[in-house]
Amino acid sequence: MNSPIDFLLWVKGPAFDIALAVFVIGIVVRLLEIVLLGRKQDLAEPKGGEFGPGLRTIVTRTLPEAGSFKQSPFTVIGGYIWHIGFLICLLFFVPHIELLHSVLGIKWPGLSSHIVDAVAVVTMVTLVAMLIDRITHSVKRFLSGPEDYLVWLAAFLPIVTGYLAYHRMLTPYPLVLGIHILSIEFLMVIFPFTKLMHTFTFPLARWYNGAMAGRRGVQS
């Protein structure tokens, strides 16, 4: 790996394959670890259903409870902005769509790169603000451990490196692009071992919550 091109080829080739394997197998293992634990049959006579209320909670928890929003508007709004911003950059930047098309065989219309560029800036600023909040807010600082900061970094690096690559801010380009792809691979590799897993487990958690409450006749 002597030249930036070699580096880029390695990142796009063997490194990506390894990251993808860790990502996919890791997620499957983690989900199996959860689901296979099962839960005891509930012998109490139900007041309401489980399935429907569970599905409803999956949807309704996407909006904040009014009181939480009033108490912690920054956490809620910041959370929305960066999650949506991250997804827009990931899924609607034309080169990303082309890449996903080559891997998955499906494609969809992208956004103009100027819009994605602006979204990336907003996302980065929000992520930095949320990091500052995590360090300064008494509850968040108290709860946070190394993993919380690691996953913050893992979410932040792909946006920053993508931004640098798009604007050709560092040279040579193959090196910056390689670093950008490597940052995604970093995210993918740590994904199954960290709380990034919430991306895949939150529907399960919401469903269990809604189902258990639904059984008691309450929509949670």
Added chain:
Amino acid sequence: MSQATLERGLNALREEIDAPVAAFFSSCVNCGLCAEACLFYTETGDPRYTPINKLEPLRRIWEQEFTLWGRVKKALGLTQPVTDELLQEWEPLVYDACSLCGRCSMVCPVGNDIAYMIRKEREGFVASGNAPEGMKGASARAVKIGSPMGVKFHAVQAQIRHIEADTGLEIPVDVVGADYLALLSSMEIMNFPEYIEALARIFKQAGVSWTLCSEAFEATNAGIQIGSSDIAAELVERVVKGAEKLKVKYVISPECGHAYTAIRWEGPNLIGRRYPFKVVHILELLDELRVAGKLKTQGMDEARLTFHDPCQIVRKGGVLEPPRNLLKQVAANFVEMSDHREMNWCCGGGGGVSANERADELRLKVFARKKSQLDELNVDKLVTACANCRLMLEDGLEEYRVELPVVGLTEMLAEHLVEDNE
């Protein structure tokens, strides 16, 4: 109970981990939103009282023993074990600063049912000997004497004699073949015997066939509060045996909130079988009688009043509409609190907190939340439907020097009863 040891505690924690618990811990991103839903945090500002933090011992067991990566980290010495010291440190968080009210479970954006997990975590605490003395005492009395407050059936008989002498009503005891078996909470027997009188009057008017059971009168379950399934199952079994002996079709849970959770929701799971009878909450039964036209009342209370939703009956029990339907029948000026129904704030004394003297100071401090809810409304009367809430509300109001009468809904209805259908 067998000797409490750390090993037993750890085993109890292991046994409690199921798919929901694993899904919940996997999903938490430490956003801290649950803190704002918990009165123990909002009224103290102490981040240790953040609901999810109260689960650290259970979380460690889950991570280190139920995830592949956690097992690797443990093998590499990268994790911290659950020790007696940790459990001791967390005990006040788990018992003094959580009333199992479940409000946090309603707000978590990833959907974690935190109260479900704290109930489970207490199994490990009690098995390792890390539970408050007040609750250990209540549990021991419940098992040995039959009531957490040490109330024996002759105390119930004494109240029955008083009520019968005062009112001329008959309170049926041990009637085989009655439709309904009414349970009581010790607090009702000792502090609010008006409840028993109210039942007798309402049931007489409505023509309900009911009875008390001398061997199973206590509905509360200290085992559930302290987190010991063994004790809890034994207490539920008493009620089931009593109901089976009297061949009743229904068992009536009293107003008391956690009694309802115990007998209605946890009971069949604790004893491992379905009941041969149905369990109804007294408010559900009264609402059924209302709909059937059998609960005839007269006059309206003109006082501006509000209803305190007992967490276990409403948020955790699904009895949301009956108290409102019933109140509207007798109250002309009923107003709701700012947060009500499934989002109501706890009185601060649920989940065994009221049985734990060590928590008294904290409980009264966090009562400020309920006080501010009441301040917004400027009411003349506070109605509730749980003897424990009622006692805690009275205690809190006295602490904050607020003159506000607290009444039980069932007895309020009884006061408005039309008694002309002899």
